[in-house]
Amino acid sequence: MRHYTVEELPEVKADLRALNNSQLVQVEKAIKKVLQNPLPKTEGGLGNPLGNKGGFNLTGLCSIKLRKLGIRVIYDIVRINGVMRIIVVAARADGEVFRLAAKRTGRD
DSSP states (O other): OOOOEEEEOHHHHHHHHTSOHHHHHHHHHHHHHHHTSOSBGGGTSSBEEOOEETTEEOTTOEEEEETTTTEEEEEEEETTTTEEEEEEEEEOGGGHHHHHHHHHTTOO
16 A cells, blocks of 8 residues: 655645644544545545535545534545645535635636
8 A cells, every 4th residue: 555645735724723622633633544545435545535516526536524523624636646635624514615625726
């Protein structure tokens, strides 16, 4: 199995600052777990593949749902470099996380 590293878009730092300490710990723990195999579940990995969500084509992106926290982490995989790139960490409510992901990836 390939070793992946984590990168974040610059906007993700603000997303993480908006979380309280308890949420931040759980988000970091979830990212670390999925980092072991960030491929989509359809390829035997731990990521939830996205498609058309909230009216946006997010095909090729994956998500981590933290249901109890109401938070979703959306990321993509740069396979050539072995990078799991975090695109957005936001509340799951009202599809806002999908809008942010589309905007940050130029898919809006």
